[in-house]
Amino acid sequence: MQTVATDVLVIGGGATGVGCLRDLAIRGMRAILVEKGDLTHGTTGRYHGLLHSGGRYVVKDPQSATECARENAILRRIMPHCLEDSGGFFVTTPWDDPDYADRFLAACHATGVAAQEIPVAEALYREPALNPRLSRVIEVADGAADSFLAAHANVASAREYGASALTYHHVVELLHVDDRVVGALVEDLRSGELKRIEAAWTINAAGAWAGRVAALAGVTVTVTAGKGTMVAMNHRMVNTVINRCKMPSDGDIIVPIRTVAVIGTTDTPVPNPDVYAIEPEEITFMLEEGAKLIPGFASYRALRAWAGVRPLYQEEPRLADGLRDAENRDISRAYKLLDHERRDGVSGLISIVGGKWTTYRLMAQETVDRVAQRLGNNRPCRTHAEMLPPPADEKPPTGGDASRFFWLxxxxxxxxxxxxxxxxxxxxxxxxxxxxxxxxxxxxxxxxxxxxxxxxxxxxxxxxxxxxxxxxxxxxxxxxxxxxxxxxxxxxxxxxxxxxxxxxxxxxxxxxxxxxxxxxxxxxxxxxxxxxxxxxxxxxxxxxxxxxxxxxxxxxxxxxxx
Amino acid sequence: MTAYDTIVIGAGLAGLIAALRHAEQGQRVLLLAKGYGTTHWTAGCIDVLDAPETGDDPSAAIEALTVCHPTHPYASAGLANLVAALDRLRALCEAANYPLVGDLRRNVRLPTAVGALRPTCLLPAVMAAGDARQLPRAGSVHGTLVAGFRELRDFFPPLLAANLAVQGYAAQGAYLELPPTGRKRDFTSLTLARLFDQPEFRAHVGRQLRRLVKQNGYSHIALPAVLGLEHAPEVVRDLQAAAGALVFEVPTLPPSVPGIRLLRVLERAVIQAGGRLQIGAFVTQAKGRDGRLESVSTAAAARQQRHHAERFVLATGGIAGGGLRAEPSGELRETALGLPVRAPEHRAAWFSPRVFDGAGHPAFRAGVAVDRRFRPLDLADGVAYTNVVVIGAALAGVDPVREACLEGLALATAWAASDIG
Known part of the structure; x- marks a missing residue:
């Protein structure tokens, strides 16, 4: 059996895992990432692609909102080729509480999320397909992110610093010495071979699957898989991200990304992140909600529907099927770093759970800070300062600074x-x-x-x-x-x-x-x-x-x- | 206002054959169609029925089907009408110097562009050498060369050859150099077909084939079905003479050059027989009285146009052809006349979770139910219009793609329905 030794093993090839890999590598630690499928095989590859301004969380989850706002600015700097600078509107439709906009603006101010109310006429001039019966429009710095490209860019950067990422490598067991996790036994799904990866530290960044990885170390991490269904429409009826100005709920956001517009999402707890169905009622509901933002929405051509599972972390285990939808949406979108030595008496393993794509870099930074400290590495994080490499076949920008971003x-x-x-x-x-x-x-x-x-x-x-x-x-x-x-x-x-x-x-x-x-x-x-x-x-x-x-x-x- | 004896709606194989038949009977015929039918998308062969259970004999399979599935459109059409329609089509193609070969009692298996072997009944002579029974097996002194052009993205020789090879055939793939064309970009099957109609272009290709045959002793050459739009048999003859091996076409992704050839043969025949074709005329309205359809209206640039006839033939196709359309609510509509459609009651029952479920998907068996004379039925099984017949893929109770009977169904029902009128 092949054995490799490294400083840190990262489990999970989603946004958080690749973010950790890059951060570790830049700080000079030897790191290997394993992912059971392709990069972004899990939730990262199954979301609508929103680069959060933070607006969605200002009222309900102010800490997340502030983090999103800061990270949004950083990501625009380090990975413009992965982002579309579409901007976003929060709009009050006839179905929404007209006073919420005031509460929303105040909360934006309090959380540091840049937001500005604009005249409805201006919004309609810029986005003529919007419902003309809107009463208020607030502009924010939402965007669209190519999460596939971003993951590849993170890995490419990590490789430049000597790290490696192994896709189609499935963790069969975690290696133990007494109460210490010292790496993992992984199966290469391409060849069927087993490999032993010995590591001083292991980062569990498996997202909705983090509970399964933790269980291999005998510790309990309860991640509720919150299924979110999305529908891609064959038309960018808007070029700005459109949010309903109300407490976040189902079918209240339209994200124009690449050649499509995605309407999302639902939020339903599922017991198993690999097993879920897309219900026809979910689709019908979202198309109806979409029509409140854009009249005639349902008559556009729907291309496909899919679902991703949000990794929602709960400190106390609760039975998933005892959860109601509303409760699920109330679990914080914030992330949590679990140091299993302090928490469970198992050293060498750290889990990073919860969070969202926009804050992946920050999550990685905090995780790597903790690991670096344990390994005696005191080099500062630099992932916010160094640009991510564009793909090899990327053509140089044709215009000025604005075209650094992706555009349709x-x-x-x-x-x-x-x-x-x-x-x-x-x-x-x-x-x-x-x-x-x-x-x-x-x-x-x-x-x-x-x-x-x-x-x-x-x-x-x-x-x-x-x-x-x-x-x-x-x-x-x-x-x-x-x-x-x-x-x-x-x-x-x-x-x-x-x-x-x-x-x-x-x-x-x-x-x-x-x-x-x-x-x-x-x-x-x-x-x-x-x-x-x-x-x-x-x-x-x-x-x-x-x-x-x-x-x-x-x-x-x-x-x-x- | 001209009154017609018969108005045919739809310009696929079914509509064209029906229009021809009526015109040849001396009727005044108008054919209205939104556009061309699925002929531009298919392999350009005449699929009658996949018949694995009767030893690849589609006529026996149809007779069995008539007993086991008396509501199948083939049961109403009867084998004799299929035979007559096939004979007529053969004669037309023969006269147009585009002969068809094949036998109703024996399907032929032809390699597809992925190298699978698909059954068909009648095939253009330019595909005949691809009959899998004749292709050299592994270990023989000969072999099949699969050749194409990198510039044509709808046909990949190495993939085709490799799948033939794993099935025990001796086959190798090669890319040819594109002769100078003065055209630099974006080659479709049609672009190449027009180029192959030019003698100097095919001479250049022939020389390359000759070289490869000399080097490797190939007895057969598979080429993408782009060997001329107007002169295919001549192109194949020239290439065979140059290369010294048998040449056959393999259908590409759409647009289908062999499909377009067939369509042209039929279109010309209809016009020659005195029929009138109006393509781009989308039937938007139907007006009837006392169980008879009196007129249909088509959308035109500035106004609606109304067309009267004694008799109407609906040949608008199924879901692919545009004759049937599903609403988000889960309702299937017949698009031209608004006839009731027989479909699974709930959308939940439309599809199987496995895309290649052997039974196909129930939604694709939806269509208009008819009586034994092909007159459309309402939901109470009464005749909706006594002077309308429905033919081809618009009919309920058949999945022409899965059953591999798209063309046979079109021909048999068109022939049968014109006889009864």
Missing amino acids: GKPLADVERAADYGDLICECELVTREQVQAAIDGGAANLDDIRRDVRVGMGPCQGGWCIYRTTALLFERIANAHDGDATRFAAAIRNSNAALLHFLQERWKGVQPVLWGDQLRQARLDELIYVGVLGVQRLGDLAESGDAVVTDHPAIATERLE
């Missing part, structure tokens, strides 16, 4: 500049062959990983064309790597078939809740292509995951309740 027209501008039209693999999201190949070379283990990396299959056709093409590119890449080895070459095609069938099944889960109108027609066209023209359902016996392709390992299964 950027992918097209890049394609036009390079005259890459003939190399577009995904026309919906303007993804080029070069980008798909880079994602494959970057360690994508299936087509869903490539989707997360470069957005193939995320547009209106939901992979109708690009997924056939991406499968072929994946095959060509793996096959070329094994040129001359006949057995592995034969395995490469079986692996590629498995990746194709896996993607189509995963996509089906996402589109099924929103199949009506044009999107149902699209699904039928996609069926005509994949079943009728290509006959992929006949490849079942020729499909097998393995080697570089992972599709069906129980550790990453995401079977939903039907």
Whole structure:
């Protein structure tokens, strides 16, 4: 068995985990991150993409609001290429308490969240699709974040400082010496090999799955998985983030991000973060709520629905099924650092739980502060000061400072500049062959990983064309790597078939809740292509995951309740 | 105001064959369609029925189906009408110098662009050498070359060849160099098809194929189905002569060049027979009286246009074709005439959780119910209009994609419904 030694082992490849990895590496500690799936496989890859101004929490959770406001400013500085500077409105609709806006403004002032009331006419001029019957509009510094890109940027930066990140590595057990956690035994899901990672400290950053990791050390961490359902619409009917000006609740936010607008969310406790269903009533409810902000919202084309599980931390264990929705939303969005030596008498392990994407860097900073102190490392945190590296294929900005941020027209501008039209693999999201190949070379283990990396299959056709093409590119890449080895070459095609069938099944889960109108027609066209023209359902016996392709390992299964 | 004998709504295979049949019977025929049908998306073959249980014999499978599923549209249409329609289509294609081959008693399996083998009944002669039974198996002295162009993103030779290889065939993939075209970017299947219609372009490709055949002794060459829009048989003949091996087309992702060829053959035939085609005419309203449909209206630039006829043929297709449309509420509508649709009662029962569930998804079996004469039924099983027939994928009780019968269903029901009138 392979054994590696490191200073710190980070468990979890979401925003918090990659943030910790980078922070550790910059401070000169040796660090290894393990993630059971792809980077952002968990909640980070399943949220609406809001960069919080803090506005959502000013009344209910002032501490979170202040943290969000500060981190928002830092992230704009260190990762502009991952962010869209869309700005945000909090709007009072005829269904909302008109006095809440005053309370909201006062709370913004108290928490340091920049907010300014603007005339309704101005808001309607800037966003003509908004409900004309709004009574008040308050502008804040919300934005949209590409959480996939940000995670990759954090890892790329950490690697520059010598750290490593192992995706598709599942923690089988934590290693113990007496009451001390000294690393973990992990399984490489690609090869099935076990590896021993010895570490002076282990950071549990597994989010909604943190309780499971803690249990391996015999300690109890109760994380309530709060399911949030979202729907992506095939249209940016607004270019500003729109929030209802009221206490946060279901279906009260629309985030324009990349080519879509996402409406979110619901909040329902689920007993198991891997097992949940998307209920038709949730979709109906959100489309109805969306129509209060944007008249006719439900008649736009819905592309897909998905859910993420918020990692909501509770100090006292409570039975999840005894929780009501309202109570769930009242659990603080703040994060909590659990030093298990003080708390449970188990040393060498620290858990970071709760929190939200916008504050991931701060959470990492505090976690790493604690670990650094224990390891006698007194170098200060620098993650707020150093820019995150843009991707290798990133084209330099064309305009002034503003274009450091991502903007809607950027992918097209890049394609036009390079005259890459003939190399577009995904026309919906303007993804080029070069980008798909880079994602494959970057360690994508299936087509869903490539989707997360470069957005193939995320547009209106939901992979109708690009997924056939991406499968072929994946095959060509793996096959070329094994040129001359006949057995592995034969395995490469079986692996590629498995990746194709896996993607189509995963996509089906996402589109099924929103199949009506044009999107149902699209699904039928996609069926005509994949079943009728290509006959992929006949490849079942020729499909097998393995080697570089992972599709069906129980550790990453995401079977939903039907 | 011109009154027609028959108005056909829909320009897919079903609508075109129906229009042709009526026009050839001497009727005044108008065909109205919002756009073209699913012919631009399909493989361009005539799928009659996947028939694994009858030893790949679709005619036997249809006879079995007539007994076991008497409500299946094939049961109402009857095998004889299918045979007649196929004969007529063959003759048309033959006359248009685009021959079809195949036999109703035996499906052929053809490689797809991923290298799966899909069954079909009649196929254009330019695909005939792809018959899986004839392709060289592993270990034989010959082999199949799968060739394409990097510039065409809807056909990937290595993937296709590798899947043939794991199924025991001798196959290798290769990319060809694109002959000089003066065009630099964005090649679709149609762009290439137009280029292949030019002799010098295919001569250039032929020389490359020749070289590869000489080096590796291939007996068969699979190419994307882009070998000419107008002169496909000639293109294939030239390439075969140049390469010294059998050449066959494999359907690409849409747009489907073979589908468009078929459509053109039929479109020309309808016009030649005196039929009138109005494409871009979306039927928005229907007016009936005493159980008879009197007229339909189409949306036009400045006004609605009303069209009267004695008889109407609805061939607007299913969900893909646009003949059926689902509301968010979970209601399926027939889009042209507003006929009642038979569908699972609740949206919850529309889909199976597994995308490739062998039985398909119940929503895709939804459609308009008809009597034995293809007249639409209302929800009380009474005839909704006595002078309307419904044909093709708009019909209830069949999933033409999963059953691999899209074209056969269109032809058989179109023929049967025109006879009864």
